[in-house]
Amino acid sequence: MKRPANALSLAVLTLLFEKPMHPYEMSTTLRHRSKEESIRLNYGSLYAVVESLRKKELITAREAVREGNRPERTVYELTAAGATAMHDWLSEMLRDPSPQFTDFEAALSLMGAIPPDEALALLRLRLKALRMASNQYDGLRAHMPEGFPALFLVEGDYAEALRLAEITFVEKLVSDLIHDRLGGMDVWRRIHELRDAGFTGEEANATLLEEYGDVLTWDT
Amino acid sequence: MKRPANALSLAVLTLLFEKPMHPYEMSTTLRHRSKEESIRLNYGSLYAVVESLRKKELITAREAVREGNRPERTVYELTAAGATAMHDWLSEMLRDPSPQFTDFEAALSLMGAIPPDEALALLRLRLKALRMASNQYDGLRAHMPEGFPALFLVEGDYAEALRLAEITFVEKLVSDLIHDRLGGMDVWRRIHELRDAGFTGEEANATLLEEYGDVLTWDT
DNA sequence: CATCGTTTACTCTAGTTAGAGTATTTGACT
DNA sequence: AGTCAAATACTCTAACTAGAGTAAACGATG
Numbered sequence: 001m002k003r004p005a006n007a008l009s010l011a012v013l014t015l016l017f018e019k020p021m022h023p024y025e026m027s028t029t030l031r032h033r034s035k036e037e038s039i040r041l042n043y044g045s046l047y048a049v050v051e052s053l054r055k056k057e058l059i060t061a062r063e064a065v066r067e068g069n070r071p072e073r074t075v076y077e078l079t080a081a082g083a084t085a086m087h088d089w090l091s092e093m094l095r096d097p098s099p100q101f102t103d104f105e106a107a108l109s110l111m112g113a114i115p116p117d118e119a120l121a122l123l124r125l126r127l128k129a130l131r132m133a134s135n136q137y138d139g140l141r142a143h144m145p146e147g148f149p150a151l152f153l154v155e156g157d158y159a160e161a162l163r164l165a166e167i168t169f170v171e172k173l174v175s176d177l178i179h180d181r182l183g184g185m186d187v188w189r190r191i192h193e194l195r196d197a198g199f200t201g202e203e204a205n206a207t208l209l210e211e212y213g214d215v216l217t218w219d220t
Numbered sequence: 221m222k223r224p225a226n227a228l229s230l231a232v233l234t235l236l237f238e239k240p241m242h243p244y245e246m247s248t249t250l251r252h253r254s255k256e257e258s259i260r261l262n263y264g265s266l267y268a269v270v271e272s273l274r275k276k277e278l279i280t281a282r283e284a285v286r287e288g289n290r291p292e293r294t295v296y297e298l299t300a301a302g303a304t305a306m307h308d309w310l311s312e313m314l315r316d317p318s319p320q321f322t323d324f325e326a327a328l329s330l331m332g333a334i335p336p337d338e339a340l341a342l343l344r345l346r347l348k349a350l351r352m353a354s355n356q357y358d359g360l361r362a363h364m365p366e367g368f369p370a371l372f373l374v375e376g377d378y379a380e381a382l383r384l385a386e387i388t389f390v391e392k393l394v395s396d397l398i399h400d401r402l403g404g405m406d407v408w409r410r411i412h413e414l415r416d417a418g419f420t421g422e423e424a425n426a427t428l429l430e431e432y433g434d435v436l437t438w439d440t
Numbered sequence: 441c442a443t444c445g446t447t448t449a450c451t452c453t454a455g456t457t458a459g460a461g462t463a464t465t466t467g468a469c470t
Numbered sequence: 471a472g473t474c475a476a477a478t479a480c481t482c483t484a485a486c487t488a489g490a491g492t493a494a495a496c497g498a499t500g
Contacts, residue, residue, distance in 0.1 A: 007327075010326065044487060087334060090327060095345045097349050100322050101227070104317070109255055123314060129315075151408055155329035159325055164385070166381070166382070169381040185371065244479045262457080
């Protein structure tokens, strides 16, 4: 049984570990506990994920009850296999770091496709936004009611720790870009000069090979 | 035109910004440049993404050539609209931080579903794995050929910065767990004692409300 | 007491993604 | 000269995901 790619699937199992529920209640519970911020939630995925767990017999439909004249609700509960699966998957996710493919890492790896000065300006704007988000989280944390369990803030604190690391990283990168301190910037700047002057990618590359040929070869 | 959810889509545009290519060459180029580590790559997605870009007329099929007796290859090139889209999407991804939904953040937010001592043991194993990955990256960086442009290491350095922040965070969390310093740990431990003793989730919750009733209410 | 927004509770569909499967060709090595 | 792994170049399908759409009931307001 392969573990679910979607963390929402695991969230459903943990909710049903607490008590039987119908999907709509799962969604409101997750929202009420602010899990939306750490787990992507939408109806389409929720109902699909529930159906897929049912097929794997990790959960079972208990009954379909109609309360008052409301639409019918199907209440699900965890099976024994489901409880085991929940335990194993959650353990695995806590234990094993797995490659994460974030948007920003992708963007950094493709950054060469825009000129260095533009990249610099954009990174400065990112810094601003990151600092704002960080301040906002600080404020939120500071206004937590007395004795609110830190356990429930763990995922937020983690996100904040990563945000702070990102801020430090981008500050350093911005500073390197300003002072032309990043290896390869000369070629990076030159290629965009050539492209702006109307050369095709291939022509620009050929020119660069002439101009920087020696610098552009490394034995890997 | 909504921007692509998949960073691979943007990678394709940047590759075609350099020169026209067929999909298979895109995949080998990305792999050769180690972009695989920052951008999820597989054939199914690559061909689908290329087709979707073609439909949006951000790229066009140039020709289908057969070289020797090899299978036919369709070479694509960037359109003017594609170049604009590439620029705009990449700018946006560098500029705007967006919520990222990592597995570990999700796992942390659901951590309560396993007992604190188990969580502690798992986090210690995670730390070990993170430190190994970090050392491995250090080694890799140290053995880079002379004069290898730092520009091409930016995404790896970013990933490493986040990894180091995660290590620091998990170290702190592990220490808090060891010393019972995390708010809410008593309730967390108690609920698993009750569950292990055979109570259902609802029964356990009721008992907890009696035992810790005052502590469990915060005015939000 | 009419009405208008919010909440409850899903359903549908188009699009995306992953991964395995296919079929040929080249090059290295016996 | 034969064979076997690796590289070339996709194709197919099942599953997953996102977001909009549906429809009734409740509650507040004038």
